[in-house]
Amino acid sequence: MNSYLDTHIVDRQLKNKSSFRQALMNSFTMAFRGLLKIKRTPEQLFDVTLQPIIFTLMFTYIFGGAIAGDVKSYLPVIIPGILVQTVISTSVVTGVQLREDMDKGVFDRFKSLPIARIAPLAGALMADTIRYTIATILTFVMGYIMGYHPEGGLSSIIIAGILVVVCAWAVSWIFAFFGVIARTASSVQGISMLVLFPLTFLSNAFVPANTMPNWLQWFVNINPISHLVTAVRDLTNSGTVGVDMTISLIGAAVIVAIFAPITVRAYMRRV
């Protein structure tokens, strides 16, 4: 009856270090786990789904008339803004979920397995790009339904979408860092919001910068989020690639260069 337990323990080959290939395979498995979790608990996508819808409706109909004269001409301004705002704030989830995961029993199992130590972190960061993609698509679809038909065409929209996902991925390293060092998931949420709000609202995402006081304009203009928003507007509305895209990508690279090493260091000390 007991086929499995009757097989005897055999001597085995032991490896001291995990190879790069193994690290990659383990990370993919962890990413697969992340996707399964999204599939099993679709309710965790609520904010990703609802935020672009509600924000688009709210901002367009409340501010649209005041800022751009009418709703139709506000859409090219607001949709890129909401896209960036939504996707970047979605990246907070990376940190929150990482903390939750690390506090759960299953993390002990991962730690006790002979897998690459970095895999759970790498897998989480990989799986979350799916979240960003969903948010990106939803925002564009919502805009389209409301009458947003950007001049740039589909290929520019796709490039803009990828740009936003890449930048959100870079920013998620910041939140992953908070996730690794914080004590509780709710404190990760708290610290992250403190960083996120000034970044997204003190930008040109919803309102053109030239309507703001000088001191605020100064911040809005150096805020990388503003450059990302401008880059997306350039792409979607006219199909052009400007200096803002370069600045956004450099900004993303700088964030990763700073936060990836310290996150990994802090993470490895914990596992």
Place this chain on the structure above:
Amino acid sequence: MKTVDTNSEWAVDASGLVKTFGENRAVDGVNLRVKAGTIYGVLGPNGAGKTTTIRMLATLLKADAGSARIFGYDIAKDPQIVRQLIGVTGQYASVDESLSATENLIIFSRLLGLSRKEARVKAEELLEEFGLTEAAKRPLKHFSGGMRRRLDLAASLIARPPLIFLDEPTTGLDPRTRNQMWDTIRKLVKSGSTVLLTTQYLQEADELADRVAVIDRGRVVAEGTVDELKQSVGSSSLHVSIQNADQIGAAKELVERILNVQAAVSAEGRKITVPLADADAVSDLLLALRKEGIQSAELSIQKPTLDEVFLTITGKGAKKEVES
């Protein structure tokens, strides 16, 4: 590449393990030696440091002091090798609550290097073995405590590790499920595994373990086979119940004279208890009782229970197993 001789004598060889949490010395110099192919029980009350000890041995927690080897590999120097030799079933289920049983096992199998197909087959085999096939697709939220434990153990066995840590494997299980778990543990050892388990239940250690370490406030206070531990407390004791309560005084005097030791009378005044050094003296006692016309209702000799062992060693009682 290195190989392991799973027949090497010590599966676990730990000395002077220490772990402090702030002021609290949760583990305070624990020494443990577990022979390969045996079941070793770590027995202690809640908060004694059992889980912390296991977590250090399983490379989940760094020891503040001391060292340990698993089949000869140092837990601090070769943690990745140690992880290839162990399976850990924690006190609280270490599986993914939001996924199904199959998904959990497939992910762990994939992490251990099995191909997609191998992982699927392995998951099926294990679910079958642990009687979880029917619940395989359901999310774990709806699993009972016993099912969760079984899945957790199944997940620890994917790679067939030669050493398995079980932290309180039967706490909270009903008697039937607990007996199944015991059978599984015995089977594991028969197939060549070594098992280190912790328990708060004296009966469980008695039932399963070849050797036992009694741990209290982070220290090993006694170690040996169950019989050795029982003997260390002292000899057996003799209990004599007297039919006629009026004769208890005379009976006590007689017992003390013949056995030459102080006797104790129970609260309700019918039962006499004395330490018994020499079993032969019992027949003398029986003859003397008859001669005096004292009728004994019952006479029994008891070896000390692990409960008494525990009480004697630590100065406090341990949790008693719920009767099955």
